[in-house]
Amino acid sequence: MTTTAIPLTDLAAMRARSENASPGPWTVVSGGHGRYVDHDITGPARSAHHGFFKRDAEFIAHARDDIPALLDECNRLRSRITELEADTAFLGALEAAGVDNWVGYDHARALHRENAN
Secondary structure: OOOOOOOOHHHHHHHHHHHHHHOOEEEEEEOOEEEEEEEEEOOOOOOOOOOOHHHHHHHHHHHHHHHHHHHHHHHHHHHHHHHHHHHHHHHHHHHHHHOOOOOOOHHHHHHHHHHHH
16 A cells, blocks of 8 residues: 555546546456457447547556555545544544643644634
């Protein structure tokens, strides 16, 4: 698992591959020559959709790297959320206990409010 964020350019490329691929649902079909991915294409004849096949192939080929990267990103963000929730709960407990009289507390709260906006 990585601890750094997926660069926005990589996310944009993943999004483009996803949006450029033909719509689902997709299915795995067993045929005389093995298994392959199939999906319903509505509209003009299948031959008119040859551009989809190249974009679908690109989407499928990148899925092996894209999906693990996205799962790592989900784990990284969930871990960060857990850390932030713990920090928030601790700060809430301090405030609930009346621990708001140390030097700099009001200044820190003001800075926090400024950064939140």
